[in-house]
Amino acid sequence: MIFVENISKTFKLYRRPSDRLKEIVLRSCFHKEFQAVSDVSFEVREGETLGIVGENGAGKSTILKLLTGILIPDTGTVHIAGKITGLLELGTGFNAEFSGIDNIIHNATYLGLSRREIDERLDKIIAFTELNEFIKEPIKTYSSGMVMRLAFSVAIHADPKAFVVDEALSVGDAYFQQKCIKKIKGFKENGGSIVFVSHDMNAVKLLCDQAVLLEQGRLVDKADPETIINQYNFLIARKSRGDEIRYRNEEPSSGYGNRKVMIDHVSLVDENDTVSEIFISGRPFKIVVRLFGRESVENLTLGILIRDKFGQDIYGTNSYHLKKRISIKKEETIIITYAFKEFNIGPGKYSITAAIHTCSTHIDECYHWIDKGAVFEVVCGGGHVFNGLVRLTPNLYMKNGSASFLPTPGISSENDSTA
Amino acid sequence: MSTLNASFIIEITKRDFAERFAGSVLGSLWAIIWPVVNLFIYIVIFGKIMGARLPGTSEINAYGIYLAAGLIPWTAFSSTISRCASAFIDKKHIITKVNTSLPSLMIHINLSESITYFISMLVFFVILAFQGHEFHRELMLLPFLYYLQQLLAMSLGLFAAVLNVFIRDVREITGVILQLWFWFTPIVYVFDILPGVVRRLMAYNPACIIIQSYQRIFVFDDYPPFHALIQLTVITHVLLFFSFVLFRHLEKDIRDFL
Numbered sequence: 001m002i003f004v005e006n007i008s009k010t011f012k013l014y015r016r017p018s019d020r021l022k023e024i025v026l027r028s029c030f031h032k033e034f035q036a037v038s039d040v041s042f043e044v045r046e047g048e049t050l051g052i053v054g055e056n057g058a059g060k061s062t063i064l065k066l067l068t069g070i071l072i073p074d075t076g077t078v079h080i081a082g083k084i085t086g087l088l089e090l091g092t093g094f095n096a097e098f099s100g101i102d103n104i105i106h107n108a109t110y111l112g113l114s115r116r117e118i119d120e121r122l123d124k125i126i127a128f129t130e131l132n133e134f135i136k137e138p139i140k141t142y143s144s145g146m147v148m149r150l151a152f153s154v155a156i157h158a159d160p161k162a163f164v165v166d167e168a169l170s171v172g173d174a175y176f177q178q179k180c181i182k183k184i185k186g187f188k189e190n191g192g193s194i195v196f197v198s199h200d201m202n203a204v205k206l207l208c209d210q211a212v213l214l215e216q217g218r219l220v221d222k223a224d225p226e227t228i229i230n231q232y233n234f235l236i237a238r239k240s241r242g243d244e245i246r247y248r249n250e251e252p253s254s255g256y257g258n259r260k261v262m263i264d265h266v267s268l269v270d271e272n273d274t275v276s277e278i279f280i281s282g283r284p285f286k287i288v289v290r291l292f293g294r295e296s297v298e299n300l301t302l303g304i305l306i307r308d309k310f311g312q313d314i315y316g317t318n319s320y321h322l323k324k325r326i327s328i329k330k331e332e333t334i335i336i337t338y339a340f341k342e343f344n345i346g347p348g349k350y351s352i353t354a355a356i357h358t359c360s361t362h363i364d365e366c367y368h369w370i371d372k373g374a375v376f377e378v379v380c381g382g383g384h385v386f387n388g389l390v391r392l393t394p395n396l397y398m399k400n401g402s403a404s405f406l407p408t409p410g411i412s413s414e415n416d417s418t419a
Numbered sequence: 420m421s422t423l424n425a426s427f428i429i430e431i432t433k434r435d436f437a438e439r440f441a442g443s444v445l446g447s448l449w450a451i452i453w454p455v456v457n458l459f460i461y462i463v464i465f466g467k468i469m470g471a472r473l474p475g476t477s478e479i480n481a482y483g484i485y486l487a488a489g490l491i492p493w494t495a496f497s498s499t500i501s502r503c504a505s506a507f508i509d510k511k512h513i514i515t516k517v518n519t520s521l522p523s524l525m526i527h528i529n530l531s532e533s534i535t536y537f538i539s540m541l542v543f544f545v546i547l548a549f550q551g552h553e554f555h556r557e558l559m560l561l562p563f564l565y566y567l568q569q570l571l572a573m574s575l576g577l578f579a580a581v582l583n584v585f586i587r588d589v590r591e592i593t594g595v596i597l598q599l600w601f602w603f604t605p606i607v608y609v610f611d612i613l614p615g616v617v618r619r620l621m622a623y624n625p626a627c628i629i630i631q632s633y634q635r636i637f638v639f640d641d642y643p644p645f646h647a648l649i650q651l652t653v654i655t656h657v658l659l660f661f662s663f664v665l666f667r668h669l670e671k672d673i674r675d676f677l
Contacts, residue, residue, distance in 0.1 A: 011675060012672075012675070017584065017585040017586065017587075017676050018585050018586045020585050020672055020676070021582070021585045021586065068517070068518050069518035070514070070515060070516065070517070070518055070674065071671075071674055071675065072670065072671045072674060074671075086517075092512070092513055092516045092517050093434075093512075093513055095434075095438060095441070097438075097441040097442050098437070098441065102437075105430070106430065106434055109426065109427055109430040109431070110427075110513060110517045110519070111517065112424070112427070112518075114424075114426040115426050115429075115430065
């Protein structure tokens with residue numbers, strides 16, 4: 001159980017640390033103030049996971065540090081029934097010269113375990129790391145993934161009543177991650193409270209029972225994860241609106257082509273006609289492209305291509321294939337919208353490539369081609385949870401007996417008798 | 420805020436020694452080799468070979484013993500102060516990541532220096548026994564003397580540690596002060612060679628009072644200056660209290676600044 005009441009934390013920004021002493025002696029002000037957290041209250045009951053969502057600098061990490069006691073709040077109280085451990089302190093005090101076992105013991109001490117408790121758990125911790133004979137080697141011989149495995153194993157076995165997770169779930173390979181998530185879920189079922197901070201909206205949706213939204217140190221809202229994530233998206237969208245340069249090109253080049261017609265702007269719009277960067281799988285989605293004609297062009301083709309973070313093509317088409325004739329006059333601006341009723345691609349990060357050319361491909365004459373005209377993220381929606389690139393919507397049936405299109409069922413006991 | 424935790428202090432002290440000798444073949448044996456070498460230098464090189472004599476004693480080893488009796492406690496005293504002074508900065512990577520009780524860090528330094536002191540004293544006693552030195556009952560006062568000197572070291576160290584967070588020069592200043600302090604204390608020379616003015620000033624040098632007590636006990640078979648010691652005991656406790664109040668007052672800032 002974590003109980004936080006009206007905590008505030010102001011950082012005083014001094015030009016030099018010694019100014020703090022000057023201030024005490026001279027009794028005058030030498031600092032600027034920065035309010036990192038202001039008047040935040042929440043509680044996390046046993047077996048509950050609270051997600052903290054917010055932009056960079058919203059005060060998430062400060063709250064975690066206040067929870068674990070690394071920082072002391074200016075006002076307000078933090079009450080925690082039992083011990084609190086954080087995954088943000090993974091591997092504190094690791095020394096590369098010492099063996100895995102020595103580092104387990106040392107790290108566990110920092111996490112507040114007594115020697116007796118460590119001895120009791122040592123075997124379990126070592127088993128969880130799956131480092132086998134490596135556990136006796138100095139950790140300078142480990143790969144970074146192995147070090148993280150060691151660190152995570154200690155943290156998760158420190159047996160806290162409350163747990164603070166800071167984007168740290170991405171330790172090790174997929175197998176170990178699954179193992180960690182299972183362990184965290186088990187911890188939750190045994191009545192542990194978890195505070196989870198992440199920019200990974202899918203993880204928040206998957207793991208948390210409740211979420212809070214932070215903006216500039218203030219707690220804006222507390223609700224179920226989905227509501228909060230939508231609000232967060234709205235917050236980001238509101239912020240990016242009015243931002244003239246929306247191209248997030250890694251290279252400053254604005255694409256290529258002869259630019260008789262130019263792609264002036266690419267924006268992504270959700271069902272409420274708000275520009276956003278985060279969309280929910282299965283919900284309406286629009287790609288809006290603004291074109292500017294520097295010369296009059298008859299019959300041009302506008303193509304779009306959605307690529308995932310690895311640059312793989314996910315979906316692409318153009319106005320030629322969709323049988324829409326587009327023409328533009330000199331000095332004219334036109335807006336073309338690709339509207340998707342259900343945007344059925346899986347969670348992940350994507351980018352939009354847009355191109356204008358003649359006929360079906362850009363090979364003959366390309367007017368303008370832009371990579372990463374817009375970037376966006378897709379998160380799982382309120383519907384069923386799924387994995388993978390595509391959101392399919394199967395129906396599930398069950399019935400007894402057989403179906404005409406199936407071969408006669410084989411009897412498994414026959415196999416047993418032949419064995 | 421975490422409270423003092425004995426298991427934590429013991430573990431980081433152990434680690435302290437382990438880290439110092441990490442990767443070496445002889446390992447923590449070095450913790451014994453060093454005091455042996457040092458005492459060999461004090462007693463054999465200074466005392467016997469250089470043939471320095473100590474006025475007022477008949478023993479030919481007296482100067483060596485005098486040196487050892489002063490240097491062993493001084494080493495513990497001064498390294499405690501200098502290590503405490505930089506403790507918060509040195510352990511920054513831990514303080515900013517886990518909830519560490521800051522006073523525990525001070526105490527672990529004390530414990531670790533005490534172990535070195537204890538080993539040195541043990542070796543010293545063995546050497547004394549070999550030389551047929553007579554042990555007197557004044558030696559019973561050693562634990563008290565040690566308690567007093569370390570408490571003083573810790574209160575000064577804590578004070579310096581707090582300041583060091585805000586003014587990083589404090590660590591260097593502490594080093595300089597300790598160096599000067601060493602030569603202003605009759606450790607390698609005897610009290611009596613000092614000019615009268617300085618001798619009167621020595622009454623205000625707490626290290627002098629403590630070191631003199633050791634020297635009297637080991638070399639001169641005499642009782643320490645009780646009156647001065649009692650005064651010092653009171654002052655030390657007041658000082659520690661003051662340092663601790665200052666630390667508590669600034670703890671929030673210390674954690675913010677690290």
